[in-house]
Amino acid sequence: MxxxxxxxxxxxxxxxxxxxxxxxxxxxxxxxxxxxxxxxxxxxxxxxxxxxxxxxxxxxxxxxxxxxxxxxxxxRPQPLPIVYDLNLTLGAYAARLRDLGFSNRAEIIESGTLESPPAGLAATLALSAGRTVTYLVRRVIINEQPAAIYRSWFDAAMVPGIERSPGIQGSLSNVLAEDYGLVPVRSELSLEVVRSTTDEARLLDSGSDVPLLVVTSTSHLRDGRPLERAQMSWLGDRVRFHVTSEAPGRR
CATH class of the missing domain: 1.10.10.10 (Winged helix-like DNA-binding domain superfamily/Winged helix DNA-binding domain)
Known part of the structure; x- marks a missing residue:
């Protein structure tokens, strides 16, 4: 001492x-x-x-x-840092977590339809005039601790009724593949650090104004159509990110 x-x-x-x-x-x-x-x-x-x-x-x-x-x-118990592999879909990542002994699930916080989506979102999803957007807000629970808020936006015509599917409390990827035949083959990702809002702090059971690691992505189908615009806001003290890259010509 x-x-x-x-x-x-x-x-x-x-x-x-x-x-x-x-x-x-x-x-x-x-x-x-x-x-x-x-x-x-x-x-x-x-x-x-x-x-x-x-x-x-x-x-x-x-x-x-x-x-x-x-x-x-x-x-105070210290949460075990979660390593999120950016090379994996969330569904594949959830399966890996289970293999490592972590429990994980998703809770539906909010869902609905945007009759007049913002212009930027409409452009990202390549929506024609008059098309609506279905959105989901889920809370990711890992080892019985809130870890992230997962927001998704879809062309409503591509996923009719998805907000009522019980499967979205588990793997959204499985629901898209099995119920709608939609399997993304490419995703664009960006990463930024922001401060949590009051609502986010409440949902994540964290202190106010804490750092969040936000992964924003757009996934695409094989024919090039956008499938999902997503934003995952992770608690900064509960996750680390991992990505693997290859040098050009080494594939």
Whole structure:
């Protein structure tokens, strides 16, 4: 355990928080275990309980600790980072997760029809005048923790009634293939980092204004027609992305 350096320009609470962070990383306390009480930590670091309380509040803000009123401070379980393979369809990725022992499912949050879709969306889906769009909003649950919000838009004429299909709570790819005979062969992807909205934070059971990794894609059928415009907003602390590329001429 480090001592607080009174000559340091760093605040005492910050020094205590950093040392506690080191002790947590070293496994001094197990996940779910209650750490030493404030009065003991104040004595160990030779600081006031107010300073200790500030340090614990910082670590709670960083999701390392959980304060329970009247009980104490506990080591917060850390979610296992999910590696999302951008080379896979979501259906294939879900199957891989199951093979790795993860549970996963999708919950329908909202669905409906856009009678007058925005011009940009209509152009992306190559819609002629008067065509409508069916949209789905689903929440992806992995290991019983919200991990992503998945928004989809389709030419309504290509997928009539898809919003009523029970299969979309599992694999949307399977529903498209088995119920509509639609199998994408190409997808264009872009990736950006944004801050969550209040509604997104609520759906993902996260703090407000947290970073989201957003994958926006457009999938195409073999004949070149656009099939789906999709946007997946992943919690930044629960996912890492993986992609494989090949040098030209090495296929």
């Amino acid at each position: 480090a001592t607080v350096d009174r000559s340091s320009p760093l605040p005492a609470y910050f020094q205590v928080a950093e040392d506690l962070r080191r002790r947590l990383a070293g496994g001094e306390w197990r996940t779910g275990e209650r750490i030493a009480p404030e009065i003991a930590l104040a004595r160990d670091y030779a600081v006031s309980r107010v300073t200790v309380r500030q340090a614990l509040a910082q670590l709670a803000k960083d999701d390392l600790l959980e304060r329970k009123r009247g009980s104490g401070t506990y080591v």
